[in-house]
Amino acid sequence: MADNKSKKGKSDRSKVSGSEQYEIQYFKDKMGVSSQAVVGAIRATGSNERKVLEDYLKKRHGK
Template identity: 80%
Template sequence: MADNKSRKGKQDRNQVSGSENYEIQYFKTKMGVTSQAVVGAIKATGSNDRKTLEEYLKKRHNK
């Protein structure tokens, strides 16, 4: 699904688009992981929900 930059609602902020490089870059910096880890988390969880991805990455990288 393409990112609609004219739409600035809450729903858009709660998602990390795997097809938008700037969103992956921001999220990887925030979480302290690689871009591959972010894309892998999206694939592994089957979700692009920010909270779901944060939880997944925290569990995977705190072992």
């Protein structure tokens, strides 16, 4: 499902959309990992919640 760019509320910022390249790019730069690691984290956790992905990547990559 496409990201609704007209929605700018908190819930939209608390998620990382795996189908939006700019969101993956921002999150990978923030976490210091590759795009592949971000997409892999989304698949591995089954979640696109930013906090869940941050925790997973910190444990996995020691960041």
